[in-house]
Amino acid sequence: MKQDLRVKKTKKAIHDALITLVKEKDFSRISVRDLCETAEINRGTFYLHYLDKFDLLEQLQQELLDRLWQIVTIRLTEKMHQLSSKPDILLLFATELFTYVDQEADTFYMLLVDAIDPSFQEKIKDLIKRNMLRLTDHETVSTAVPIDYVMAYVTSAAVGILQHWLQRGRTNPPEELARMIVQINLNGPMRMLNA
Structure with missing residues (x-):
């Protein structure tokens, strides 16, 4: 011990x-x-x-991603049956994501804002995408836009909001940030700008 x-x-x-x-x-x-x-x-x-500083960076990233995956997956699995709507599920997912980033803000700042390894953004996007696909019945979704483009849009937006939030000093609590991103995703950015 x-x-x-x-x-x-x-x-x-x-x-x-x-x-x-x-x-x-x-x-x-x-x-x-x-x-x-x-x-x-x-x-x-x-x-x-x-082994070296690159191994340090790789292990640090993997620890964050593993912990983030565990938090989001476990919480979603535990609470999904209690939630009645897709917006509630998305809100829970976003809240869990932003809460963990808030807890490890200095490290995420280094990786997402200082961007010492640009591949970390892609790893975060992949984690978000895999969880979003779990939350939707993407096999039966019929849309004018292919699902891979929808996922690229959603994951890039989520990472962009994370970067912006970290740069601004995390002035909004994670729950508020989660509500914002769910609103933007459900209503679309153009509708939000014209509201």
């Missing part, structure tokens, strides 16, 4: 060091030495957990 706690503390120190350093310089200029000095650990300790 003590070992696990020590590993968690060490990894958190390294993650925090990365977040701190990205505010000061480009990821390409950050060295393992910089990370170790900022985290106040030795290089051997760093290499016990990561």
Whole structure:
């Protein structure tokens, strides 16, 4: 148990060091030495957990995505039978998503706003898409626009709103942000602009 706690503390120190350093310089200029000095650990300790800074970044992203998938999937599965309408399900999904991003705001800011790895945006979009497809009967949907274009629109909008929210300092609570994105998705942006 003590070992696990020590590993968690060490990894958190390294993650925090990365977040701190990205505010000061480009990821390409950050060295393992910089990370170790900022985290106040030795290089051997760093290499016990990561191959290099790219492995650190990959593992950090995967931990966020795994946790996000788990939160959204478990909560949706637990509560879906209680919800009577698609808007309620979408609202729950969006609220869970934004609440988790809020909890890990510094890390998501680094990945989505500082964009130290542009592929992370695509990973988030894929996670949103997979959950949206679970929430809809997309096999029987008949639309003038192919479903892959609809999903590209919805997921890009969600990531764009996340980036905007993070850049503005998360001034709106996650529940309010979730209501906004559901309103935009259900009513369409042009109708919202003309309202």
